[in-house]
Amino acid sequence: xxxxxxxxxxxxxxxxxxxxxxxxxxxxxxxxxxxxxxxxxxxxxxxxxxxxxxxxxxxxxxxxxxxxxxxxxxxxxxxxxxxxxxxxxxxxxxxxxxxxxxxxxxxxxxxxxxxxxxxxxxxxxxxxxxxxxxxxxxxxxxxxxxxxxxxxxxxxxxxxxxxxxxxxxxxxxxxxxxxxxxxxxxxxxxxxxxxxxxxxxxxxxxxxxxxxxxxxxxxxxxxxxxxxxxxxxxxxxxxxxxxxxxxxxxxxxxx
Ligand SMILES: NC(=O)CC[C@H](N)C(=O)O
Numbered sequence: 001x002x003x004x005x006x007x008x009x010x011x012x013x014x015x016x017x018x019x020x021x022x023x024x025x026x027x028x029x030x031x032x033x034x035x036x037x038x039x040x041x042x043x044x045x046x047x048x049x050x051x052x053x054x055x056x057x058x059x060x061x062x063x064x065x066x067x068x069x070x071x072x073x074x075x076x077x078x079x080x081x082x083x084x085x086x087x088x089x090x091x092x093x094x095x096x097x098x099x100x101x102x103x104x105x106x107x108x109x110x111x112x113x114x115x116x117x118x119x120x121x122x123x124x125x126x127x128x129x130x131x132x133x134x135x136x137x138x139x140x141x142x143x144x145x146x147x148x149x150x151x152x153x154x155x156x157x158x159x160x161x162x163x164x165x166x167x168x169x170x171x172x173x174x175x176x177x178x179x180x181x182x183x184x185x186x187x188x189x190x191x192x193x194x195x196x197x198x199x200x201x202x203x204x205x206x207x208x209x210x211x212x213x214x215x216x217x218x219x220x221x222x223x224x225x226x227x228x229x230x231x232x233x234x235x236x237x238x239x240x241x242x243x244x245x246x247x248x249x250x251x252x253x254x255x
Contacts, residue, residue, distance in 0.1 A: 004216040006032060006207075009042045009055040011098075012063075012071050019149060021061030021095050023194035027203050028057070035221050037211075046074050052085040057210035060098030062192055065108055065126075065153075068097045072114040075101060082117050091185040091209045095195060099180070099188035100124040100154050109153065120183060122158030130155070136239045137169025137191055139179040143202040145243065147235060148193035156190075163189050168240040185209050198235070200228045 010025050029039045044050045052058070063071065075082070086092055092102075100106040103122030105113040116123075130153070138147040141164035155173035162172070163180025171179035171190065180189035187206065189195065196203040200223070208218040236243050 004037045004211060004214075006037065006039045006056045006210055006214060007042060007054055008039050008210070009044055009050060009052075009058045011044050011050060011058060011060045012046055012074070013043050013061070014045045015067045015071050016061035016063040016098055018062040018064070018096065019151070019192035020194045021059075021192060024059055024061075024093070024095070024196040024203075027194070027196040027200075028207060031200070031203055031207060031223065034223055046070065050078055050081070052078075052081050052090060055090065056214040057206065058090060058092045060092070060094040060101065062096030062098055064097070065114075068101060068106060069114050071097075072101060072106075072116065075117055076115055079117055083119050086119050086184060086186055089185050089213055091206065091213055092187070093206055094186070094188045096150070096152055096190050096192055099190065100152075100156060102181075102186065102188055103156070103158065106154055120158060120160060120181060120186065120188070122156060122160065122181065124154040124156040126153040127155060133170035133174050133190075135169055136235075137171065137179065138167045138236065138240050138243045139164030139169075139171065139191075140167055141165075141202070143199065143205050145232075145236075146189075146191060146195075146199045146202050147232065147240070147243075148191035148195050148198055150190040150192065152190055163187060167243045185213065197228070198232060200225045 032039045101116045102120045103116045107113045107125040109126045132153045134151045137150045160181050160183040162178035163182045212218040
């Protein structure tokens with residue numbers, strides 16, 4: 001039988017790794033290992049050319065405006081490859097600064113625009129004199145409640161399907177009531193903290209998509225997530241008591 005393995009690329013870990021975004025990689029690898037599935041992690045620094053055809057899943061973390069400016073330059077050199085790869089279904093998870101770089105541009109408070117990969121019909125602007133959107137965040141998604149922490153100056157606008165509905169926090173722009181994006185096999189979100197250890201169901205959805213893309217069975221044995229679930233309940237109870245974990249999702253009103 002064809003043994004299942006995954007090739008996971010962590011893009012620019014040397015530049016985009018805010019609020020422990022690297023924990024997302026650790027979570028993916030560990031959740032595979034617990035199921036007897038091996039993963040190879042390709043750390044693609046700014047000195048390397050990404051080999052998108054060799055990966056089954058790509059992760060882009062968050063970063064400061066300064067780091068995004070540097071990464072933006074590197075990414076632009078591979079714009080066509082990225083477009084072709086995601087059009088063919090390559091799974092891509094992008095967090096905050098990385099999420100912003102999937103759109104046409106990220107406009108800084110001084111008006112300067114960092115060009116993005118333009119693989120989503122989307123743009124981000126920090127505006128002038130606007131407060132940063134900071135704090136704990138919880139959203140209602142097809143993977144249950146996804147929770148974490150956000151800290152961004154940028155406001156993101158797009159017409160794609162959002163990742164979820166804001167139950168607590170700010171989301172894409174602090175106004176629309178929506179957070180993130182889910183288009184084809186691309187997920188973008190402002191949720192750091194890191195995202196995947198706090199949201200095992202979402203982590204497994206990403207893994208299943210990547211396994212399928214790699215030509216493997218996407219069936220994942222269930223794991224005992226008792227500790228993760230109790231951490232999630234404690235996080236909500238202490239930091240976002242307005243959001244409940246009742247089975248019919250949160251009872252809090254979306255913003
Ligand atoms: N947390 C982040 O990745 C920040 C992204 C971007 N620099 C902003 O402030 O909007």
